[in-house]
Amino acid sequence: MHSFGYRANALVTFAVTILAVMCSLASLSDNFNVPTPTADVKVLNINWFQKQPNGNDEVSLTLNISADLSSMFTWNTKQVFVFVAAEYETAQNALNQVSLWDGIIPSKEHAKFWIHTTNKYRFIDQGSNLRGKDFNLTLHWHVMPKTGKMFADKIVMTGYRLPEEYR
């Protein structure tokens, strides 16, 4: 500690090191949180179901998405990114996942929500395999922290089926 500059440097370095330790502890504390989310997606209507000129099937749905994700929020949560994906199997691909809707939940107060919407992103197949297809709707979430590790998980909802014929 031989001069002003030396002491200032030592203090700043040590302070930043302690800050790094505090942030990693904050991230570790997220592991103690056990989230208990609930979600439900209803397909209210198949608006239309067509084969596009390029040969791919496309379907437009109206969905009612309701979920309670408030148990995921901790003191170290910045926001939760949530999206709904349709998952199905075809002869070419073992798993197809098409994202239909996503949103950002900025705080715990907004975490219990329902939304009545058409699909935000287009549901287009690679090919024309969708007639009579059984599919799952999965609600995925990414819990984005203020510092540290991001947690991601999902709820799979099964039992949805597309019509046998185009309309």
Add this chain to the structure above:
Amino acid sequence: MDWEGQKRSEIFMLISLVVFGVVAFGVGYAIGSFQIMMLIYGSGVVLTALITVPNWPFFNRHPLKWLDPSEADRHPKPQVNTAAPKKKASKQK
């Protein structure tokens, strides 16, 4: 700052920063506010900097006793015979 003051300043800095870090994390975790943790820690860092970095008088309580110039003149530095030219002029009485 004298040597004793430097030592005290450094020890105080280390302890103070660690204490503020622990208190900030504890309070922030207990009330669930990340912002409060950052505020407590930030103000702790500023406070510690104000106390330890500038050259306060209370860090200079054990000043070094420099040799009095008249005393130094009575004991001239020993001459060292070397081939290389001297950079310092030695005191000759």
